[in-house]
Amino acid sequence: KFETGSQLCSYVGITPTIRESGSSVRGRSRISKVGNRKLRNLLFLCSFTACKHNKACREIFERITNKGKSKKLALIAVSNKLLKQAFAIAKS
Incomplete structure (x- = not known):
């Protein structure tokens, strides 16, 4: 059903979306929240x-929080990474 991990992440709803119309951008980007809420949780x-416990995930979390971003945003990025790793394992 999915060819790439990014497509799966979009289906689950943990990818950032930007609300825009023409050249105007409204607010900050947020996760789309479409898809399975239980899987996202x-x-x-x-x-x-x-x-x-995972060194690569810890590095992503620390890199994002050191930039001054929120911890929740960093955890969403780690979730995105985990889902892409699981997709790669399932596909191989």
Whole structure:
């Protein structure tokens, strides 16, 4: 059904979306929240554990928070990474 991990992330709803019309951009980008809410919540909870035990996920989390971004935004990025890793494992 999906050819890339990015397509799966978009389906689940953890990719950022920008509200724009023409050349005007309204507000900050947010996650789209379309798709399975339970799966999105499960990935978010898994990102907590991944930040503690997975070195690559911890580096992503620290890199984003060191830039001054929120911890929630960093955890969404880790969720995105976890889903792409799971997709790569399932596809191979």
